[in-house]
Structure formats: structure tokens, C-alpha cells
Amino acid sequence: MAGRNGLFVPGPTNVPDRVLRAMVVPMEDHRSPRFPALTRDCLEGLKAVFKTSTATPFLFPSSGTGCWEAALSNCLSPGDMVLVARFGQFSHLWVDMCHRLGFEVQVLECEWGEGAPLERYEAALAADTAHRIKAVLVTHNETATGVTSDVAGVRRAMDATGHPALLFVDAVSSLASIDFRMDDWKVDVCVSGSQKGLMMPAGLGVTCVSEKALEARRRTARQPVCYFDYIDMQNQNRNGYFPYTPPLPLLYGLRESLAMLAEEGLENVFRRHAYLAGGVRAAVQQGWGLEVCAKQPQWYSDTVSAVVVPAGTDAARVIDRAFRRYNLSLGAGLSKVAGKVFRIGHLGDCNELMLMQAIGGAEMAMIDCGLPIEPGSGVAAAQRHWRAHEAEASGTTGGM
Known part of the structure; x- marks a missing residue:
């Protein structure tokens, strides 16, 4: 046709010509002395997109679904309870993953077409006086129904009840398109992907992790994790490298995409x-x-x-x-x-x-x-x- x-x-989504051109590169040694400059450009550029000065961005060769699994596996222990609202297909799939990974899931069922139920989040957190809930999950933009939820309101509900749970946010179809504030909203793990607001092909799981969540990974989390280990990634990223072979053309494309976002x-x-x-x-x-x-x-x-x-x-x-x-x-x-x-x-x-x-x-x-x-x-x-x-x-x- x-x-x-x-x-x-x-x-x-549509990939700009600038990004497509940036990805047309010869393969190179991802252990070379010059490679860290590319890694650092990408990770530093992502901090501005996440609106954070304190959290740590990571890039996994995956889709956003991989970053969902990374959040759960790095920060929790087998049998931990999570609180999550289900109001569309993608919030449903996150619930399904929680079940399949063996967590206890408290689900706030909502009509599809509604957003995150702030009052019900607050009520559930207030009732959890023993603090059995270890993570609160919310989908910022539910792609299936075209619904954007108030993440700041979920954080207010957590703060109002003094609940110490971690806050995990799916921002797959909102990051770099709808205002997202990692630090202001005290988000512990934000999950996203390369193929939407970042104007890239699919293939990069894009996530950002607070120091509180990294501390949970180091000290309390007991869920098995290997490929998506935050600590392995952090240790290698510190020197500009990755714990396994990175998708090189996508990194060049991401650097160009981040430059375009900064220019606009x-x-x-x-x-x-x-x-x-x-x-x-x-x-x-x-x-x-x-x-x-x-x-x-x-x-x-x-x-x-x-x-x-x-x-x-x-x-x-x-x-x-x-x-x-x-x-x-x-x-x-x-x-x-x-x-x-x-x-x-x-x-x-x-x-x-x-x-x-x-x-x-x-x-x-x-x-x-x-x-x-x-x-x-x-x-x-x-x-x-x-x-x-x-x-x-x-x-x-x-x-x-």
C-alpha cells in the first residue's frame, strides 16, 4: 500500500527521524573506555524526565513489564502483601503478576473508566495498623481506558495514615508526556518503557528507584531476583557499564530522544x-x-x-x-x-x-x-x- x-x-508510537538516524550505528565494544559516556548521558537525562535529584534510573533490556517484575522482586519478600487498584487491563496485569510471583494481593476493584480511588486507598492503609502492606501500587495512566490517576493523591493518602509502605507507580504511558514528579510525590519505584512518550522502539525497560527502595533491596527483600537485580545494575552503572550486553542502538536512540525532549x-x-x-x-x-x-x-x-x-x-x-x-x-x-x-x-x-x-x-x-x-x-x-x-x-x- x-x-x-x-x-x-x-x-x-512514531519514532522521529532524528532518533532513527541516531540508532543507525556500527556495533562497538560495550566494555570500551569510551562507552561509559553514552551510559551516563542516558541515565543523567532520565533524571530530568523523572524529575528527581535523589533517585536512581535503570535501563533494562525489556519492556515495561520487566520493570514491573523488577520492582516487585527487588523490594519485597515472598508472601508480602501489596495494595493495588484494578481499573483497566494494565492494572489488572500487574495484579496478575503479583499473584503469580506469590504475593498476597489486596485489590481495590473499580469500574473501568474510573481512576485510582483515593479514599479507598486511604481507608485500606488506615485499617492496616500492623503495616502488613509492604507496597502500594498505582497505574498513573491506564492505557486501556484512557484514564489518568492522581498519584500525588495516593501519596497524600499514605502520608495521612503514616503508612511506611513503598509506593510503586506504572508510568508506562505517561512518562515524558504527562507531568510526573518522582521526588515531590515520594515515589519509590517508577516503571516505564521506551516505546511511548520517549519516542523509541520497544526494547528498553525504563525505571527509577528511590534510595528507600534500594535500601529495602539491600536489607529486607528476600524475593529471588537475578536478571533484574537493582544492585548488579547499580554496581555496573556506577562505572558506566551494564551487567550484561546492553541494546546498543537503543541507547543511542534514547540519548537523542532525551535531547529532543530537553530542546522542547x-x-x-x-x-x-x-x-x-x-x-x-x-x-x-x-x-x-x-x-x-x-x-x-x-x-x-x-x-x-x-x-x-x-x-x-x-x-x-x-x-x-x-x-x-x-x-x-x-x-x-x-x-x-x-x-x-x-x-x-x-x-x-x-x-x-x-x-x-x-x-x-x-x-x-x-x-x-x-x-x-x-x-x-x-x-x-x-x-x-x-x-x-x-x-x-x-x-x-x-x-x-
């Missing part, structure tokens, strides 16, 4: 994502007369919108039609929302005209599948939103 595929799933300015990156997300939601709600899966505006995600199709419509048909007829990739509904939503990713290397492609293609696919959508209605609504909010995007660029 002529032309490029329109990639608007919420990850992997992280706060501008956040504003750009909010601005673009507003246009997509305008297309959905004002143009098409549909709704997003997020139940309240306070939970609207700036990186992905899950579009709810009318009852009796199979969203999978819309996704299939968009791909086969228009070469447009939209995100599928997962688990409880399978067939009920399709997802538009609007994160990473993205701008208005790129998103016009997603909105226009989705419109055509929906019309082809029998939905009563007026041609051009979503595109027009997005145009009106972005033109009316031009000032919010000043100083930012997309499609870098």
Missing part, C-alpha cells in the same frame, strides 16, 4: 500533549457525538482516548476497516472493553496535522461500518478546538 501507515495506537522543554511537552488531547476529545464528543471511556473529566488522559462506540456496534470492525481500507492503525479495546472501544493514541512525536489523519480515517471507518457519523464532523471539531487554543501550544512543536 502506498504511503506510510498511520500509527495511532497508544504504543509503540519538558513543561512544553506536557502542554503540547494536553492541547492535542483536547482536540481529539473535541472530535469525539462534539464532532461525532460519542464519549470517551474515562468517566469524568478529572480522569481524561492526555496520551490516549478510548472512544466508546454505540451499543450494537463492534469496535473491532471499525479497527479492522481502518487498517485494511485506510492503512490506519487504531488501538483495540482490551478485556472488559473489547469490542466496545477503539483507542486513539496521541502521545510522543505528534502534532495537529498528524492527528487529523487519525480522526479523518476513524471517521471514514466508522461510516463504512454503519455508524451515523457526519463526514468531516470530527475533523472540524478538532480544528475549531486547536485554532481556539493556539496560545496554549505556543512554543511547542510536534512531528519533530
